[in-house]
Amino acid sequence: MHRLDRDSSELAQGVYTPFQQQLLRAEKLTDGRGRGLASGRSVQARSTICAAQPPLSLLQYSDSRSLCEVCCVCRRFCGSAGSALSKVLQAADMGSLQDYLPDPQLAAELDAPPWRVRDRVSCEHCDVVFCSExxxxxxxxxxxxxxxxxxxxxxxxxxxxxxxxxxxxxxxxxxxxxxxxxxxxxxxxxxxxxxxxxxxxxxxxxxxxxxxxxxxxxxxxxxxxxxxxxxxxxxxxxxxxxxxxxxxxxxxxxxxxxxxxxxxxxxxxxxxxxxxxxxxxxxxxQIEHPLNERFQEICENEEFSQKYGGLLRACQEALQKVKAASSDDDGADQPENPETTAVHKEAASEPFALPRFEGSALYPCVALSNHSCMPNFTMRYHDGCLADMVALRDIKEGEELNLAYVSPSTPLPERVASLWKSWGFVCTCRRCQDEVMMRAVQAREERADGYPPELGVQLSAAGIAAAMELVRGKHAEEEEDDDEETENGSSDEESSEEDAGVSNARNSPFSGPFGKTALPDSVKGIEAAMRDMMADMADEIDG
Incomplete structure (x- = not known):
């Protein structure tokens, strides 16, 4: 949190500075979508629109707080590798560092300067920590x-x-x-x-x-x-x-x-x-722990592995237990799946990484941006939860700035269904319209019988979302196969960069006390002809 911007010294640190400096503009859109965000100047691709922006409000998720410590005031990582590993073991109720180290002196070495991020000062009344007096x-x-x-x-x-x-x-x-x-x-x-x-x-x-x-x-x-x-x-x-x-x-x-x-x-x-x-x-x-890069380098050292290998394996197991417990809490009404609650051997054998910070924050610089499956900027976060807005392509002065609420690299049905379930709207960006029309035309050309022009089936935004959801469920296996091919093949660098800017607040509007709401039966009752056509369209995805 920050004080109100009252003088020039505080103005430099204010959360509304990009608007006061005319880097960004809040504008009323002419197409009925309410307010939007526009660039106050021309920006070249990969350049920073505005940098080091503090959040207006910030919440570290409770499961992240149980694993990862950041300063309550400046939001920077604090403590050392020793305190971070102790926090992981404590969260899973798996003892202390000394229980997994052959020599007690090894625990002290993890608190030494090479492994220290910042000081760690505990509050005398509650569970928050600070990075300095x-x-x-x-x-x-x-x-x-x-x-x-x-x-x-x-x-x-x-x-x-x-x-x-x-x-x-x-x-x-x-x-x-x-x-x-x-x-x-x-x-x-x-x-x-x-x-x-x-x-x-x-x-x-x-x-x-x-x-x-x-x-x-x-x-x-x-x-x-x-x-x-x-x-x-x-x-x-x-x-x-x-x-x-x-x-x-x-x-x-x-x-x-x-x-x-x-x-x-x-x-x-x-x-x-x-x-x-x-x-x-x-x-x-999401912000990676600053010691992770050092961990990845030194874990390859045989001497370090002999000393700390047992501890790191225990911490890896502890992370898996905490993750499984969190999954059980999120789906308390679902039957237990041993495959999701057990500690996987593959996961345990992966290189150990300290838990990252995960939270939900409101940044005035991005709060007014609307969704597009063709975003023109992305967000990058730094220690202290400071954020940069980075242009993905050249942006002209006055051009609307759009962020992707869902991953642009996912198939059309998945994007539409996710946006409907989480934010309550159907995307009408140019990319979605082009994909719908292209697949509809291809599906009609390839069908021997075709569809009569007088069919005239028209759906509301909710109907389209439901249709996409039906297709998504019917072709789940095909999409999984496509995902495996994507993972095994070469990835699109541009798509990966766009995905890095996905805006996804974990507590989305339609989640919360009663879980994610399923699409009602009234919306799923769509004409058989429309279902067939949407199924044909799904067959063309990534075909």
Missing amino acids: ECAERGRTEGWHRVLCTDLSPQQRQVWKCFKQYSAKYHEQFTAAAQVIAEVISLVKYSDVELWEAMAYFSRFMKMSWLNMQNLPSLSMCQAGPVRGKLAAIAQGRKQQRQQVMLASLELLVAILWEERWSELLSLDYYSNLVGQFCLSNVWV
Whole structure:
């Protein structure tokens, strides 16, 4: 989190700097898609549009937090190789470093300067860590950590701990919203910022309440929900379920922070809109541990392998156990699959790598960008969760900037179905339209009987998504074979670079307390002729 931009020194570090410096522009689009992001200048391919951008808000996922330590204030990796390996063993309840090392002195060597990233200072009240005494002092005296830790009584800290556990179980963006609310309180109490100003600073990208984000037929993120009939009843039922879950989490937060002056800040409306904002605008941030490159080099050393091989194999097994446990939590209602919960020999034999940082963040520089399967920029992240926007091709001044919400290298049916399930819209970019038309024409030419021109089958966006989903399920084996061929063959460098910029917030709008919503039967009931044609189109994918 960052303070409001008040003077020139703070302006250089502000999250809205690219807009203030005219590197980016927020513009209203003329095709009914609302606001969009445009470049404020011409940029050459592979050049940086804007660099080292801090997030407006950041949430490290709970499973990542159990394996990987970053500073609560500056968000940089802290500790050493020893503390990182200890964290992995602790997460899987597999003992300590000494249990896997023949000589106790070897554990001390993993904390020595060559294996030390930064200092590690623990908070005396909660589970967060800092990279220095300076950051620890900042965490005690300002920001969300002061409000949700330092200023709380021991009883209130227990309630905050329960809140985080509840959030991890149902929807982790609850924690992100709570941290923003605490940040607003800190700005008002300790930095003399007006309440309305602090609230607006963190809510400029609000589009829809999380309560209203429901995957229903013919419902996009910009359309009103159904008001009558069966769909209206379904929508109301889901909204009530979500409201119960959200009210329970808000009740815990109110028990911690309630004061009369925070009544608007702690309202269901503001809270729900914050969560909705993060679901729609956040990106999935992944950053490799800075010691991994050194690990890969030294693991090939025979002497190092003799000393630490047993420890690294144990840590590899611990990572697999934590991953399997996380998968079980995500699919608690699914039958157990021994192949997914067991530790694979192939995985255990892979070179060991320290766990990377994984989280969800809102970057103002990218929050307004719309999706395209032909993105013109990508995101790159650095230690400290600073982000660069990098052009994938030449961009003209005033041109709209698009990011891929799903991998552009996947087949058309998979892209369409994924966008519909996770974001509630069907992509109409030039690439998707070209692929649909090309495959439809090819399918009709190759069929002996053909389709009569008067068929005139027209589908809504939801119908197209359902059709694509049917094709995807029918031809799953063929797509897996195509994926294997892609892995074994030479990869497309341009596609790989585009995939690096995929914006995928793990808690997408239609996930959360009740899991991903399946496409309803009413949407799947499409004319047989349309199903046949879509199946023929799928046969042409990568054919």
